[in-house]
Amino acid sequence: MTAVAQPSVAPLAAREPLPRGVAAQRASTIASGLDLAKIRADFPILAERIHGKRLVYLDNAATSQKPREVLDAIAYYYEHLNANIHRGVHTLSVRATEAHDAARQTVRRFLNAGDTREIIFVRGATEAINLVAQTYGRKHVTAGDEVLITAMEHHSNIVPWQILCEEKGAHLKVAPIDDHGELLLDEFEKLIGPRTKIVAVTHVSNALGTVNPLREMIAMAHRRGVPVLVDGAQAVPHFAVDVQALDCDFYAFSGHKVYGPTGIGVLYGKRALLDAMPPYQGGGDMISSVTFAKTTYNVLPFKFEAGTPDIAGAIALGAALDYISGLGMEKIEAHERELLAYATEAIGAIPGVQLIGTASERAGVVSFVLEGVHPHDLGTILDREGIAIRTGHHCAQPVMERFGIPATARASFAVYNTREEVDALVNGIRAAREVFA
């Protein structure tokens, strides 16, 4: 057998010390006032061992872990409430319906929407965007019209519009970004033209972490009478979102990225727009009466919720939103902002690292490439240290193309992440460099 390369992955304590500035910061306490030890204990999976190491979970932009409250809500639903909703007169059906209604009310409060009828439960942000493209889009977009997106969109906010544009003979316009990963606001405004029928933009870029200046963007679109859909999948876990203050027309997010289960998500839409939109899917629950001659559709939000929904998922999402609201979105934002600044400095200080996405306003994500080490190799080496990061194109291939790279390594943060975990990541990156030196 050939000689084995001996990667110099020394125990954490034996590794070279962190740069002076970073080590000094580490000693300071968490300014947010969150009790991180208690929060971490709320997430059972954080006690998992991976290859004999403590799990360091830094792939939260892909999906977050779930607190005990969410897991309990799922179990409680199936143990005590399970029945179909809006159907029976029996007690369980009434209980299940009430719990489902309460979850919708929780989502409304969480987004500060004005009316629960504006909260549509869907499978996730992807389905929410497809819903708008296939209903609002198909009704309003015709040949020669334009749909405006940005160069930092996730595939889920590109492909539904491409499908629509192809079907209608419309054009997809893309607002460019600069080398920091910031939207060129002037260019964005110029692209809103007389044929623009809808603007679809991300709140926070999943690949770069850029936070878009939504209020200005939405005001620009509204001045020209164009509605705006916001992909909020990467925003809602990190800071408070107020759809009325933003004045967005549609807002989409996924439950699983905000500590809830997979398979549930939300579309917020302004009531007047939703009322005027044709239904998305046909079936039970979305009707008020059916004859073979004619079907009358149900009122909002049920018009857009055909079939038995993910009842347990909606209730568990409500539990997730209650959980983080209980911690306080301002505290979560403060903690993550500090952690992101710490991680950005520490990772950026590693020789050979190039940060991808250096916008002045960022949330949740540090994306980077390491000279001489492909992101996949880095991901494998870190995994053996129990550290989970995402490596690849992050379902944002146009972003990778913009920066002329095939892939990045991405560390993304949640409320339960700590500076010590960032330190473990930094040590892991340094060790990977040595393997490929």
Add this chain to the structure above:
Amino acid sequence: MTTDIGELGDLYQEVILEHSKAPRNFRKPASANHHAEGYNPLCGDRCSVFLDVEGDAIRDIGFQGSGCAISRASASMMTQSVKGKSKEQAARLFEQFHRLVTGDADAVTNAQDLGKLAVFAGVSKFPARVKCATLAWHTLQSALQDKQETVSTE
């Protein structure tokens, strides 16, 4: 420090690291008469394989593209292994190689048939990386069959 590092070492063998840093036949042979593109949509890795085939014999082979250490080393060592071989021998090598990296016990036992390629046995412990090791081979197969569309690992 622990057994994990042993497994990492199994994956990143000295030979593999060396080939990834200085890949052999990283070029497009002027005489190339067959060509195919490979793509791994999961990681964005790309691989182009160029062949000079006369009759049944692979007279020359080169590759280009971007990818991780495993995919570059695999492509590099593949070009060395199949150069001068017949199409059928190359196809058989791929079959053996595929079984090796997917952990087929018989293939691991008979790894000596694969010659230097046996160093990729460690890939089988890293299921997420099997596609990295096989991208170049899938592309080679496509080039031999003169397929026009890009071969995808998905």
